[in-house]
Amino acid sequence: MHVAGLASALGVKVCALGMEAKFLRDFPLAEHAAELGKLRHCETHDIFQRLGVLTPQRVHLKNHPLANPLTVFNAALDHGSNGDMLVLYPRIIIGYFKYASAIAEVELPLEDLYTGSISISHYPAEIIVYPSTSVDIWGSEDPRVTRIDGTRHMVYVGRTINYFEAHIRRERTLPVLAVEAGRHRWVKVGYFVLPERLRPHVISDKDAFLVQASNGDLLLFHRPHMDDENFYLTISIVPHDEYKRALEEAERGEPVPIRVRGTRTILPVAPFEEKLGWASPPVMVERDTFLTLVHAVDVRLKRYRIFAMLVRYDRDVGPRPIAVTPRYIMEPRAMYEVYGDRPFTVFPCGAVRHGDRLIISYGAADSVVGFAEAGIDDIMAELDHLRLE
Template sequence: MYRPRYGLHFKRAQGFREAATARRFETEDIVRRLGVIAPHRIYLNNYPVSNPVAAFNPSLIVDNDEAIIYARIIVGYYMYVSAIVALRVPLEDLYSGSVNMNRYACQLAVYPSTRYDLWGTEDPRVYELDGKLYMTYTGRTVNYFDPRIHRERTVPVTAVRVGNYHVWRKVHVYVLPPELREHVVSDKDAFLVDFGGDLLLFHRPHMDDDSFYLTVSRVDLKKSRDGADGLKEVTVDDTVWVTDNAAFESRIGWATPPIRIGSNEIIALLHGVDNDLKAYRLYAMLLEYSKTEGIIVKAVTPTYIMEPKLPYEVFGDRPYTIFPCGLWRLEGDRFLISYGAGDYMIGLGEIDLDELLGLLDKGRIY
């Protein structure tokens, strides 16, 4: 049996194998679609181009009666360079259907400005830590288009909000230890989670054994060092390989920031890409973190919980793609979810926690 080179290097989470083998290539779609925002209905206020060519893979927060959406935009297809904009959408628009018709002004919030994101700022995840808002996004580095360099083409970069909703400051870049760093082709799908003072980075490195690893690493900000352009390089350690893709998938990755269930438990959402159609679908895992035992996969949804089905999810710049990056709790047990539809539009939906927990109970491991 073939084993990826770094699969022997990374520690494995408890429940590693069961989390992959317990899943079936089926979907029980529990995401209620609320609407979609097409790029021609988005207006850039602080950039000379009026409308983006594409707007997708959004994260979001909810502030009072508004959803503030942080979306990846493209203004030209030549090099497919991305920036991140912020737009404000009244919650009333989402639940009245007006979001499908209204036009929204946006502000350029995070854009290429360092060697770590020179060729694009992509796929933001926005979340709260210690009362502050953070955004971890994928930076396309200066190496991205260099055919001579096959390492660190993308890296996770974190920014902190320092002013109005669209004002952010880039602070950290995350890298693997030196013996592994030289073998990282790219690193994506990242966000931070705090477990009782232990800060963990959820990320998905692609290594030069041509394998993708769904991992969680420990972050010690005291061990950061000065990087380029005023950012700190943070070397992560104690990396754990959480689970592998199922037999019917080519790869998996982290989707949105997680749902907090307790002080040491979260529900993590993930995307999976199937072997045949290369479609993106969504599923979930219940994870527990212990200081002594590390990451434990306690349950997994036996089926996917969302798949492309509406025309704007099936047809776009990348067909059959839903790519959730944003999740925010509303009153009660309802969660707003924001996702890229067809790599072209902003999709918005809602998840009921009880439905999700019911599916997880069917895939209980521990």
């Protein structure tokens, strides 16, 4: 069905992110964003098979006096040094007074996901990133891991020094970049910021990861929350000189600001949603065409649900969405997703490709790490319903 005809048939209303969103001049809608945003509807076809969960009682900290964290969730994921292993980077919490998070590293056999061992086995863990600077002193949260020139790069949410200052609604969280520098060793190199004139209007910036295009360009997927009370699902360009400067100054002290530019809004929220956020980092399905997941918080129950998107990039046009799934492809349904510290939550932070399958790691109700998989062909089939290129 033609896109315009499909919109009419579905009776979809105009997207909620409209004239009241004053920063659309600064974060203009990418090509296709408006069209695709109008065509999504509030239904779910859950195509992810649950593989099991990792609970905090089975994660054993090697470099902290406490044997186990109280909570593990919102975990990044990457392939290990060989094809038989995965490396998990869960967000952990050891106390609830300030809910200050750290990030651990856990190695686990890929086989454990398919034998059911992931739900019963015990794993050693090393804390690798923890609060230590002015941009993450109240917590290091929700990591996403990608590879830039073959080296693991982690972007996580830093709760800044402003986080608990009620009178300061500026940059309460920022995306912080850490780079792997050896076994269990990560160096915090910088934190991403918008242009100086916009920084006073940033309440928080979350759900971020760094992606490298085939021509070497660096793209920051992130979600600024501005003082117009809108959440913008955006992609920005990371200038190479800013990135290299941060790497060069990394060993000298605190992370340095990395100024992004060319920010585009990739998709507006639908009328039945409160906000959107980037979920797991993408896998490349074609040259400079990225398959990524997006989480959405619905207006009624505040539950998190997941849909997929194809994002294409070239330097002349910039990043743009070329397809979205018209319906959600995952929502909370298992008990450990429905009930926990944050009910009705599935929050993917990690994704790896394993043959023709996409394996994801996600926070389930902010209490455990869940694992699930879906066929890439199945996801692409859903995307074909709303594909413009």
